[in-house]
Amino acid sequence: MDKYLLGIETSCDDTSVALVNEAGDIKQHVKVSQDHLLNQYGGVYPEFASRAHVASIIPVIDKVLTQSQVDIEQDIVGIAVTRGPGLVGSLMIGTTTANTLGVLWNKPVYGVNHLKGHLKSAELEGAQIDYPAIVLLVSGGHTFICYIDEADNITMVGQTRDDSLGEAYDKLGRMLGLPFPAGPKIDQLALQGTPNIPFPRPLINKGHDFSFSGLKSAVSRYIDGAESYDAADICASFVASVLDILDNKLNSALTAYPAAQSLVIVGGVAASQQVRELGAQMADQYQVTLKLPPLRWATDNGAMIALAGWDYHRNAIHTKAIPKARIPIDEY
Ligand code: KG4
Ligand code: ZN
Numbered sequence: 001m002d003k004y005l006l007g008i009e010t011s012c013d014d015t016s017v018a019l020v021n022e023a024g025d026i027k028q029h030v031k032v033s034q035d036h037l038l039n040q041y042g043g044v045y046p047e048f049a050s051r052a053h054v055a056s057i058i059p060v061i062d063k064v065l066t067q068s069q070v071d072i073e074q075d076i077v078g079i080a081v082t083r084g085p086g087l088v089g090s091l092m093i094g095t096t097t098a099n100t101l102g103v104l105w106n107k108p109v110y111g112v113n114h115l116k117g118h119l120k121s122a123e124l125e126g127a128q129i130d131y132p133a134i135v136l137l138v139s140g141g142h143t144f145i146c147y148i149d150e151a152d153n154i155t156m157v158g159q160t161r162d163d164s165l166g167e168a169y170d171k172l173g174r175m176l177g178l179p180f181p182a183g184p185k186i187d188q189l190a191l192q193g194t195p196n197i198p199f200p201r202p203l204i205n206k207g208h209d210f211s212f213s214g215l216k217s218a219v220s221r222y223i224d225g226a227e228s229y230d231a232a233d234i235c236a237s238f239v240a241s242v243l244d245i246l247d248n249k250l251n252s253a254l255t256a257y258p259a260a261q262s263l264v265i266v267g268g269v270a271a272s273q274q275v276r277e278l279g280a281q282m283a284d285q286y287q288v289t290l291k292l293p294p295l296r297w298a299t300d301n302g303a304m305i306a307l308a309g310w311d312y313h314r315n316a317i318h319t320k321a322i323p324k325a326r327i328p329i330d331e332y
Helices: 044-069 088-105 113-119 165-175 183-192 213-225 231-256 273-286 302-314
Strands: 004-009 017-020 028-032 076-084 109-114 133-138 144-149 152-157 262-265 289-291
Touching: 004 044, 004 273, 017 044, 017 302, 028 044, 028 302, 044 088, 076 088, 076 113, 076 273, 076 302, 088 109, 109 113, 109 273, 109 302, 113 133, 113 231, 113 262, 113 302, 133 231, 144 231, 152 231, 165 213, 165 231, 183 231, 183 273, 213 231, 231 273, 273 289
Parallel strands: 004 076, 076 109, 133 262, 262 289
Antiparallel strands: 004 017, 017 028, 133 144, 144 152
């Protein structure tokens, strides 16, 4: 009989709960998204996000348990819940629920680092990352490249000095009046447009760090100054700039760490078809294996938290499920 961890993710705007076995197979997953609510504000509004989690967390867990028909006593070995980084009010709903269930069910509760969850998303549904690895994490809250060796030592290679890449997508979306989160829509428009606007490529050929605020400002100036514009061309030009930046930074990281066996791209922006194709080209060029999360597990979800939780369970890492706004990737 398979054993499962119940994974709970409430770090930002989605309430997502999953049952996952140690191999990364998903028994059940339910997600309630707050996109409809966030559209009214053009982004995540922390107080409303946490109230929405309050309303959805119990029904979502209930649905996962009912639909999967697991025997809680026999089949669930513990609960993994995001403890951060994220919005403290939102994290509070997930961690309080997890801690309560832990007491009720007499099961261990693991407070999981959301960033380790994203890393594990590339191993959901049976894949395995070969280490050492170069990891590019691009989400709404984070943008960095790190190097992880076989012994799990993590070296930060480069990170954003200002906005995250997901934030840049979402801010462009707001300028163009697109629904939140804007990433998927921008990708789609970019495919229809021509990259004919020379937006800047900040920090290109200048070390491993990223900067996206200059790109965002350049797009904003372009839109403000134009009598009329083609949204598809703006998206295509923005994505071309993003891809050049990622290409440049991944090139320098893979050159600086020739022992890397694989290239891992995770985080919400790893759902971008263009970014996935760039990853495939880079992996080919550097003769490393490419690991991407299956599309549906690129953005925030409880399944990746459950799979990360298995590492905590196996290694008896008993991190408390207490919300923390900031946690680096090398901390459990
Ligand atoms: O990892 P994630 O779900 O949440 C955080 O941990 O921040 O990432 C969300 C971000 C949003 O900024 C969203 O616009 C972006 O991921 N995103 C995408 C795509 N799908 C989501 N960006 C580009 N292309 C996509 N298809
Ligand atoms: Zn995330």
